[in-house]
Amino acid sequence: MRRYDHTLKFQVYLFLKRRYYQNYRNAICKLANTDPLVLSREHLRQLLSFVSAHNKYYALYLCKNHELNNLPILTKDIIRRQFKELQSTKQIAATTYKNSSGGSTGKPVTMIQDTNYNSWSEATQEYYFREFLGVGKNAVKSVWLWGSERDLSKINSWRTKVGLYLQNQLFLNTFETSDQYWLEYIERIRSYRPYYVAGYAGSLYQIARVARKYNICLYKPKFVYSAAEMLRDFMRKEIEEQFNAKVYDYYGSREVGAIAGECSAGRRHVFIMNNAIEILSDADRPVNDGEDGRIIITNLHNYAMPMIRYDIGDTGAMSFDRCVCGSSLPIIERLTGRVTDHFRLKDGNLVHGEFFTHLFYFRDWVKQFQIAQIDYDHVRISVVPDSKVDERDVADINVNIRTVMGKDCAVEWLYVDQIEKTPQGKFLFTRCLIDE
Ligand SMILES: [Zn+2]
Incomplete structure (x- = not known):
């Protein structure tokens, strides 16, 4: 069996959730067989054509031609104020649901997402694991040091427990932890023997720090997957030293899903088939390649409430250099935290x-x-x-x-x-x- 084939357990999981995952398999298949640039262009064209016909907010700006740069920048304030208008009048996916993101301002913003969005985001993450990390996300055992109270609130239900078992995952709640918890988690990781350890950057850093403090040797995974928080250099150094494994930094968000992931050469490749990215100056003009600017994201798959030209609040620079890792996906450099940082x-x-x-x-x-x-x-x-x-x-x-x-x-x-x-x-x- 190849290391990224879905395990029997995960096949059962997909079967149980088939209503939600009907698009997932199709997306996986498309991602494996089509040039990402071709996919990106095709998805953008379809999305713009859809919103010009079925979305009050965007249609206003697209009456002349279906060009992305005809559309205004979407901010959190606009999402709050035009919540109704931003929702499409026609639904293409089986189910829609509410999601919200707080960010560093503490003011949450609510979005409507659909199963098409969710499938593509998960399929893109799976693509990242297979293409960049050499293994399927759920094909091997993993430990997740996760800190979101909302995600973890359901963790004790039997449904979630069965789901985690089928996905080969052990979740450890890092929302509130003392040294005593970390020491217990260190032992649980050791006895679970995961192929990789994943977690919030801050949680991975904390466990590494406790290991150093008590002079404990951590279980060595094949790699460490860091997500959901800005991974600072000093954190990366400590995590890599204590786990004795390379850290791969993943960049995603609740608003638009999978955005970019780090390769073996330490550069972050953008998943253009899931989100189109522009880098703009403060005057909303495109910057030259390699220049820093605001990251503006267009999610290509959420038809329920499209997030087009969304100002995510991060800054960075794009590079179209060919990376030594061989991936043709463009690279995002000097990614920095929220503007409020x-x-x-x-x-x-x-x-x-x-x-x-x-x-x-x-x-x-x-x-x-x-x-x-x-x-x-x-x-x-x-x-x-x-x-x-x-x-x-x-x-x-x-x-x-x-x-x-x-x-x-x-x-x-x-x-x-x-x-x-x-x-x-x-x-x-x-x-x-x-x-x-
Ligand atoms: Zn690379």
């Missing part, structure tokens, strides 16, 4: 969130931290200390923060027992609270 200066300039996270590298007494910009001249640092506070480090960090934020910037330190996560269970290292 950046701090704002009075003159309108932004300070990159990573400037602040870098200040906390190699401060061993810091267990967890979050840096929030309360106002233009007020920064609040919350720290969960692991040992005695090092006042020299504190002074050093204060100096560095005032260098970029201004010499009068107040730096407030809070020592806390835990730092709150977003309702989706994501941990944010930096938060800009101005105008939230």
Whole structure:
């Protein structure tokens, strides 16, 4: 058996969920046999043609010709205000459902998605596993360190338990954890012997950190799959060292599904057959190849409430270089977090969130931290200390923060027992609270 063939267990799973997965198999088949660029163009053409006939919001802009750049940028505010108009008048998929995304602003946005969207997103993820990681997502055993309270709320139902068994997955709830839980999870991973370990970037980092603290050797998987949070360099380093395995970073979102995934050469390839990507300047104009800009995403499969030219709030640059890994998919580089991750200066300039996270590298007494910009001249640092506070480090960090934020910037330190996560269970290292 090839390592990405569906196991008998997973075939049973697909059979049980056949109403939802009727498109999944078709998508898998198309992905395996068609050039991604051809698929991407075909899907975009079909979507634009559909919305010009069956969607009040988009049809307005497409009366002359069916070009993507005739459409306005879709923001979370527009989704909230035009929720009804954005829903298509005709449904092509068997079922639709509500999904919501909080993001770092804490204001959730609700979308309607359909089974066509869901099938394509899952099939694209499967494609990523097969083509880039050399194994089917459910063909081997995996452990998932997952932190979303919403996803985990159903975990104790027998349906979910059977589903996880059939999918070869062990889920471990990392929403709220102390060292004691992590130590237990380390043992559970060891006895489960997964082929790969997957999880929120922050959860993988925390378990690696506990392993270092207690000098425990972690079970070595074939690879580690990081998702749902920005994987910072220092996190990657710690995770790779402790698991003694390579980390693959996956980029997706609740709004548009699978976006991009990292290859063996460490570059992120864009799944253009699932989402079309544009990189635009602040003036909504396309930037040159290789230049940084806002990432604008068009999901190609959600016909129920199409997300076309959606401003996801991340920034990055596209490269059409041929990658040494052999994949023809374009590459997204310098992917950075939500725009709210950046701090704002009075003159309108932004300070990159990573400037602040870098200040906390190699401060061993810091267990967890979050840096929030309360106002233009007020920064609040919350720290969960692991040992005695090092006042020299504190002074050093204060100096560095005032260098970029201004010499009068107040730096407030809070020592806390835990730092709150977003309702989706994501941990944010930096938060800009101005105008939230
Ligand atoms: Zn590559």
